[in-house]
Amino acid sequence: MDLVFLADTFVTLLGGVPLLLQLTAISVSVGAVLAVLLALMRLSGNPLLDYPARGYVFVFRGTPLLVQIFLIYYGLGQFPEIRQSVAWPFLRQPYWCAMLALTLNTTAYATEIIRGGILSVPFGQIEAARACGMSRLLIFRRIILPQGLRTALPAYGNEIILMTRATALASVITLMEVTGIASKLVSETFRAIEVFACAGAIYLIINFLISRAIALAERRLSPQLAAPPAAPEPAR
Amino acid sequence: MGYFELMGFGPKGWGLLLAQATLMTIAVSVTAFAIGAVLGGLLAWARLAGGRGIGIAAETYVTVLRGIPDLLVIYLLYFGGSSVLTSVMRWLGNDGFVGVNAFAAGAIAVGIISAAYQSEVYRGAFGAVAKGEIEAARAVGMGRMLMFRRILAPQILRFAIPGLGNVWQLALKESALISVVGLTEILRQAQVGAGSTRQPFVFFITAALLYLLLSTVSGWGFNRAEAAAMRGVRRA
Amino acid sequence: MKRLMTCAAGLLAAVVLAGSATAQTxxxxxxxxxxxxxxxxxxxxxxxxxxxxxxxxxxxxxxxxxxxxxxxxxxxxxxxxxxxxxxxxxxxxxxxxxxxxxxxxxxxxxxxxxTPSTWATTKDSALAKLPDADKVYSLVGGADLAAAEKAAADLKPLLKGKIIGVQTSTIQANFIEQYFKDVVEIRQYKTTEQHDLDLLAGRLDAVFASMSYLKGVTEENKEIVMAGPRFTGGILGxxxxxxxxxxxxxxxxxxxxxxxxxxxxxxxxxxxxxxxxxxxxxxx
Structure with a gap:
């Protein structure tokens, strides 16, 4: 074991962490907003809204993310019409292409998670809210959304971790996040196992921290489920 | 050249190559899924019935494999696999090199990731088996093996079908990542075609369609299997 | 169940065999x-x-x-x-x-x-008219190396702020890193075909690759042209x-x-x- 090499590698790879976190944070937050909209379309009962949303989820969940990334990055760049459009300053950069692909992808998965969460809200509560004379928007804002999101949280935590792993694919379109730097280091040092193991450790640490944060959020959002404060030790 | 000429089976068409690549995707995904089934079953058993040490080891395995990017697992196995195998063979007195080809490395990599997910599915399915049936089996004096064979295994498989369907879809999509180590499956073939014809959009959209086709057909298959397995079960 | 066990055993055997079949003396x-x-x-x-x-x-x-x-x-x-x-x-x-x-x-x-390595860009790019076209500089050593390094230094102001594509882990990548790292943005690609696609899409201002490779590319695709001086030897192998x-x-x-x-x-x-x-x- 060459500890000096491992330590150097680890420090070099840490340079890719900010990009990794940016890609995850932005795609997950934009994806969450889009997913709420799509989940509502799915639940609207109106086929004109329901079917497009269904189709979106079907296509993006049915194809590998890597194909989506290649399609957006190399595929769209093929057309002169797109290269002359207003979107090109963004699509020209691998950073925004990766961001777009990750966002569109996570939106599809998050839609189903949020839909499940919303469906879990007991109908009795909605009836009660109606009986109190709440408007549809108010019911959604006060009753459905908070409880739906709370129920969806564990599954959403999983999705965030999956997205952290997925950012590794951005390396195939020249982005230098942790896996990109790792591949470059391997091509310089030819020591694949040590370098990739170091990179794996970084992802594990990040995902461990994320899962702790989600668990904490879960506990904060459902105080009724928290363990009762421990009884004081009886005095002897 | 029109789309159908380019993707057709004529002399300048890529149809035959893409069809072969599709078979390769199916072959590598099925192999990976089977490896995942064997290993995942063992993991689930270790976590449910193994001692404390084995249980913790199995849990660590699942956490690690779900925490690091699949791309890294493939890189590690591809580059690391043969050096490990080679040293094992040396130790056994054979000093030749042992190669792991892209198919084996890819199938094992996707398989050991799939095992982590499958173990969770089997564990969940075990939880769904009514405890009374296990007690009843014990009461009539069934041995452990007999009980597993007659009572547990058939029911676990039945309850696991929907979850396994999801994990299969994951394996199918993860097989696209094996393209990075040079296995000529759908995505790799699309990349080769995109590079030599300079029509990336056409090739990547075709790849996406092929994946959609595979996931739709297999999703339909799993639904049929679920319906068949549940035919004797009364449902609400 | 028995069939399942046989299947599993067969599978394991297949995996082991696949591993050992390629062992050779x-x-x-x-x-x-x-x-x-x-x-x-x-x-x-x-x-x-x-x-x-x-x-x-x-x-x-x-x-x-x-x-x-x-x-x-x-x-x-x-x-x-x-x-x-x-x-x-x-x-x-x-x-x-x-x-x-x-x-x-x-x-x-x-x-x-x-074969020497050189630049390629799209035909209407400003870089298509880099000076010293077709001239070959040797990086092997001595006076040649000094002349080559001067030629590289002369290119720097012209390439300032440009995005250059190279194939990852190639001698061309090493060359650009050594002589142009401080003025250009370097993008590394897994294959040369990928950097050609990005050159055509306008994501790259130029690529730096082996002349033997670029010759084929420029003949096949009239949009891409070779430009500027060529380099060979030394860090370029x-x-x-x-x-x-x-x-x-x-x-x-x-x-x-x-x-x-x-x-x-x-x-x-x-x-x-x-x-x-x-x-x-x-x-x-």
Whole structure:
């Protein structure tokens, strides 16, 4: 074991962490907003809204993310019409292409998670809210959304971790996040196992921290489920 | 050249190559899924019935494999696999090199990731088996093996079908990542075609369609299997 | 259940066999050669899926001289050296140049080709008119090296702020890192075909690649043109050669003899004219 090499590698790879976190944070937050909209379309009962949303989820969940990334990055760049459009300053950069692909992808998965969460809200509560004379928007804002999101949280935590792993694919379109730097280091040092193991450790640490944060959020959002404060030790 | 000429089976068409690549995707995904089934079953058993040490080891395995990017697992196995195998063979007195080809490395990599997910599915399915049936089996004096064979295994498989369907879809999509180590499956073939014809959009959209086709057909298959397995079960 | 167990046992056996089937003793009656299959005209894949190119023809010739059976497979370029050292294959013939950094990890045979590296850009780009076009600078050493480094320094202001594409882990990537890192943005690609797509899409201002490769590209696609001075030698390598493990000196001897014979009887010249349109035989 060459500890000096491992330590150097680890420090070099840490340079890719900010990009990794940016890609995850932005795609997950934009994806969450889009997913709420799509989940509502799915639940609207109106086929004109329901079917497009269904189709979106079907296509993006049915194809590998890597194909989506290649399609957006190399595929769209093929057309002169797109290269002359207003979107090109963004699509020209691998950073925004990766961001777009990750966002569109996570939106599809998050839609189903949020839909499940919303469906879990007991109908009795909605009836009660109606009986109190709440408007549809108010019911959604006060009753459905908070409880739906709370129920969806564990599954959403999983999705965030999956997205952290997925950012590794951005390396195939020249982005230098942790896996990109790792591949470059391997091509310089030819020591694949040590370098990739170091990179794996970084992802594990990040995902461990994320899962702790989600668990904490879960506990904060459902105080009724928290363990009762421990009884004081009886005095002897 | 029109789309159908380019993707057709004529002399300048890529149809035959893409069809072969599709078979390769199916072959590598099925192999990976089977490896995942064997290993995942063992993991689930270790976590449910193994001692404390084995249980913790199995849990660590699942956490690690779900925490690091699949791309890294493939890189590690591809580059690391043969050096490990080679040293094992040396130790056994054979000093030749042992190669792991892209198919084996890819199938094992996707398989050991799939095992982590499958173990969770089997564990969940075990939880769904009514405890009374296990007690009843014990009461009539069934041995452990007999009980597993007659009572547990058939029911676990039945309850696991929907979850396994999801994990299969994951394996199918993860097989696209094996393209990075040079296995000529759908995505790799699309990349080769995109590079030599300079029509990336056409090739990547075709790849996406092929994946959609595979996931739709297999999703339909799993639904049929679920319906068949549940035919004797009364449902609400 | 019994059937399930049999299946599982069969599967495990298959996996183990797949691993051990490729174990081989070193009598070199068969040699496994890795190429990339995406680096025209050195090696590439035609529409029928067959590997073709200069190195495929040359490999057939060299293997006949060594009297070995050769199995040639396509591999990702950036995994080739780890793959070779891990024993996935025995030799690399993938347009790979001898370079000091690679020599730390692997051995090379005598070179069987040498071409300078140069810039390519789109025909209406401002960079298409870089000075010193067609001039060849040698980085080998002495006065030549000084002249080459001056030429590189002269290019700097013209390339300031530009985005340059190179294939990852190539001598061209090393060259750009050494001489232009402070003025250009470097993007590294897995294959040269990918950086061509991005050059055409306008994501790159120029690429830096081997002239032999660019010649084919510019002939096939009139949008792409070569530009500026050419560089060779030194950090850009002593030529393209067969990559071999350090632990196989006897295989290096065989390839050295075969390459020397192929150069001596004009096979290298003949094959390179067939594929490149000019003679790439390394001289001196």
């Amino acid at each position: 070193k009598d070199w009656s068969t040699i496994r050669i890795a190429t990339e299959g995406a680096y025209k005209p050195w090696n590439f894949t035609d529409a029928s899926g067959k590997l073709v190119g200069y190195e495929l023809d040359l490999a057939a010739d060299l293997c006949a001289r060594i009297k070995a059976k050769c199995e040639i497979s396509a591999q990702a370029f950036d995994g080739m050296i780890p793959g070779l050292n891990a024993g996935k294959f025995d030799a690399i013939m993938a347009g790979m140049n001898i370079s000091p950094k690679r020599l730390e990890a692997i051995n090379f045979s005598l070179p069987y080709g040498r 002593a030529g393209v050669a067969v990559g071999l493990r350090k632990t196989d000196p006897e295989l290096k001897e065989k390839f050295d003899a075969a390459v020397a014979a192929a150069i001596a009887d004009g096979t290298v010249a003949k094959l390179s004219v067939k594929w490149f349109g000019f003679d790439i035989t390394p001289k001196g």
